Amino acid sequence: MLCRVFSSVCCSLLVIGSLCPTEARAQDYKVEKIDQAAPADELAPEIAGLLQPTGFKFVKGESRTVCEIWPCKEWPLKGDKVGGDVIYPLQPGQVIGVIRYPRKGGDFRDQDIPPGTYVLRYGQQPVDGAHVGTSPTRDFLLLLPAANDRSPAALEYKPLVAASKETTGATHPAILSLQRLSDSTEALAVRHNEEKEWWIIRFVGKTSQGGKSADQAMELVVVGNAGE
Numbered sequence: 001m002l003c004r005v006f007s008s009v010c011c012s013l014l015v016i017g018s019l020c021p022t023e024a025r026a027q028d029y030k031v032e033k034i035d036q037a038a039p040a041d042e043l044a045p046e047i048a049g050l051l052q053p054t055g056f057k058f059v060k061g062e063s064r065t066v067c068e069i070w071p072c073k074e075w076p077l078k079g080d081k082v083g084g085d086v087i088y089p090l091q092p093g094q095v096i097g098v099i100r101y102p103r104k105g106g107d108f109r110d111q112d113i114p115p116g117t118y119v120l121r122y123g124q125q126p127v128d129g130a131h132v133g134t135s136p137t138r139d140f141l142l143l144l145p146a147a148n149d150r151s152p153a154a155l156e157y158k159p160l161v162a163a164s165k166e167t168t169g170a171t172h173p174a175i176l177s178l179q180r181l182s183d184s185t186e187a188l189a190v191r192h193n194e195e196k197e198w199w200i201i202r203f204v205g206k207t208s209q210g211g212k213s214a215d216q217a218m219e220l221v222v223v224g225n226a227g228e
Helices: 002-026 157-168
Strands: 029-034 055-060 064-071 095-101 116-124 139-145 175-177 188-193 198-209 212-223
Touching: 029 188, 029 198, 055 198, 064 198, 064 212, 116 157, 139 157, 175 212
Parallel strands: none
Antiparallel strands: 029 055, 055 064, 064 095, 095 116, 116 139, 139 175, 188 198, 198 212
């Protein structure tokens, strides 16, 4: 009888122990609103003028800020089509917002991102053999050093990639992966893809086209990489 009781207790402890790590991981990261504007002294006035007056920060644990993001007030659309592995109706090269890393971060290729402030621009992964299987979508945000990115105009592909390479000093641009939208209706949230070990921020901005505006959600992998 005593053996059966002891065995039952051990099994219960094993179940609890197996659940605790998952529950802990779910609390590893969170997103919080921030009331201050993006650092104007680190941005070109033309870029700063595009941004919302407030943003949000991605936090690890209780207080360690991974990054801060300020989206644009609106994202103008120019009729770019979506479908297949292109999800977002955005113009390649256009400014999406600004991101600041208080300490070293990492991109979707597992490249180091030095501390600093960067302009986020939308880009699409090329359709070629070198990129097959690296991401389920072609939608990315590229990070460009804010000190060098002065114009709000959209950039063509080659200048966009070249400018983003300055972020890491490597042969590839610094990128964060945009994902297909989940079923969530929250304006600001975090979800965890346990299979890929990706932490994904969901946020909502505004698009404008033909004098009309509409909500546009984005889901962005902020922590995690392609695992190439």
